[in-house]
Amino acid sequence: MRRECALGLLAALLLMLQAGCSSVRLAYDNADTLLRWEAKSYLDIHGAQVDELDARIAAFIAWHRAAALPEYVTLSNDAAARVERGLSRDDLVWGYDAAVRELREALRHAVGEGADLLDQLSEQQIVHLEKRFAEDNREFEREHLSGSLQERREKRAQRVVDRLEDWVGSLSDAQRERVERYSARAPLLDELRDRE
Secondary structure, eight states, rough: EEEEHHHHHHHHHHHSSSTOOHHHHHHHHHHHHHHHHHHHHHHOOOOOHHHHHHHHHHHHHHHIIIHHHHHHHHHHHHHHHHHHOOOOHHHHHHHHHHHHHHHHHHHHHHHHHHHHHHHHHHHHHHHHHHHHHHHHHHIIIIIISSSSSHHHHHHHHHHHHHHHHHHHHOOHHHHHHHEEEEESSSOHHHHHHHHO
16 A cells, blocks of 8 residues: 555656646645635634734745755656656655655644644634534545445545546546556555544
């Protein structure tokens, strides 16, 4: 399973880091707006808290552009060289580990920027946050934990196909078949995700 995850993460990393990828650039250029919108929906903040959130998002984006993006370029170049010579199991592990390392670094910086704001939340805002998390948990359960094992595998396969088609366009019948074969044999980890 780790190998399949690593391959997926490596492929996503390569796709995201291609120069001129307009959809990724559009999303990145508007990340501050998306982050603000998401944070406000979870935190129910108003007034000065909105200004503080904006400042913290701006600081995170500035860090990300200055520190993380150059690292992504290096990783992208390394990944391209690995793909060019032919991927090995070690390359997949490297890709997975690199993606996890970069995600953790970004999360460390995001937490550092957001901790003081979270510490200022009122009791009502915390109740609002808890309700949002409960809604997310119910949605996760509905999407990932309901139905028989076969139904869940079929839903997972369709989600993977949908995501791939969002990135690369329509898949051929052979490509869809490969996704379905993967989904049929890969373990379902949703219960672990739910517990986590």
